Amino acid sequence: MSQTHRATLYVEDATILAVERFPGEQFVLRLHAPECAASAVPGSFVHVRCDAAIPMRRPLSIMRVDSNAGWIEILFKVVGGGLAMLGQRSRGDTVNLIGPIGRGFQPSPARPRSLLIGGGVGIPPMVFLAEHLHADAHAWQPLVLMGSEIPFPFAEQRSRIQVDWLDKETDRCMPLVEACGYPSRLASLAGYDGCFQGYVTELADRWLATLSASELAEVEIFSCGPTPMLKAVASLARRYGLPCQVSLEEFMACAVGGCAGCTVLVQEEDGPAMKRVCVDGPVFDAEKVFSESA
Structure with missing residues (x-):
């Protein structure tokens, strides 16, 4: 199942290896899906059949991959009946999925100071990207910032x-990123202990403001989250003159480019064009989808 505009997709009956439930009806599923795991890249997603009784699949970002063990992890928040049924699945159950789908993030070695910004269910691609950079031989220096207005879908730790750019009391981090040896910090307006009290983009602005011109020349921003947050990230990148890649969240029907139901307006060099988030994205140049004139 391949076409010229995308890599090969796989249809797999994936066995659930583990289920973790977090407050706010958030779930992490580990799925044995070896073909998908072997081809996924940061920014890829899978189209999941939540239940045999529900014909419409759900697009879910891939959060982690172990290609040797053949598993992937997905994180989702229950919104609607489909994901509610997926959240009721147990270890040993089978879930049919199509993937990996989409064009992923493409970090430039010329800009090793990667700034990763994830919001809510946009957190998974940032975890995937951080672990991908950790496995790469290049000397990456990422900073990972995550925001949420409900409890974070992981057991945060100090x-x-x-x-040196933030007060010591703002010390909560994402354990998986910490395990890579990369700094991470959390932001929320919900008053959680140890979190930056504000928007995650404000936290990012605070860090960027401490950098010299030569340091800023090494920064590239990557982000995934709700559209208002991505617009704020794009504005931040524009203000500092930084390249920025964003992963868009859109409703999808087929997720393989056939229905064109997830199109967005993109400003290309030869003029505006409608692009499909599923196969032309989900990762786009932020300036092309959130231009100052848009």
């Missing part, structure tokens, strides 16, 4: 990695 960071052991010091940062």
Whole structure:
């Protein structure tokens, strides 16, 4: 199942290896899907059949991959009956999926100071990207910032990695990112202990403001989250003159480019064009989808 505009897709009956439930009806499923795991890249997603009684699949970002063990992890928040039924699945159950789908993030070695910004269910691609950079031989220096207005979908902990641009009391981090040896910090308006009290984009702005011109020349931004947050990230990148890649969240029907139901307006060099988020994205140049004139 391949076409010229995308890589090969796989249809797999994936066995659920583990289920984790977090507050706010958030779930992490580990799925044995070896073909998908072997081809996924940060930014890829899978189209999941939540239940045999529900014909419409749901697009879910891939959060982690172990290609040797053949598993992937997906994180989702229950919104609607389909994901509610997926959240009721148990270890040993089978879930049919199509994937990996979409064009992923493409970090440039010329800009090793990667700034990863994830919001809510946009957190998974940032975890995937951080672990991908950790496995790469290049000397990446990422900073990972995550925001949520409901409890985070992981057991946050106090960071052991010091940062000199933030007060010591703002010390909560994402354990998976910490395990890579990369600094991470959390932001929320919900008043959670140890989190930055504000928007995650405000936290990112605070860090960027401390950098010299030569340091900023090494920064590239990557982000996934709700559209208002991505617009704010694009504005931040524009203000600092930084390249920025964003992963868009859109409703999808087929997710393989056939229905064109997830199109967005993209400003190309030769003029505006409608692009499909599923196969032309979900990762786009932020300036092309959130231009100052848009």
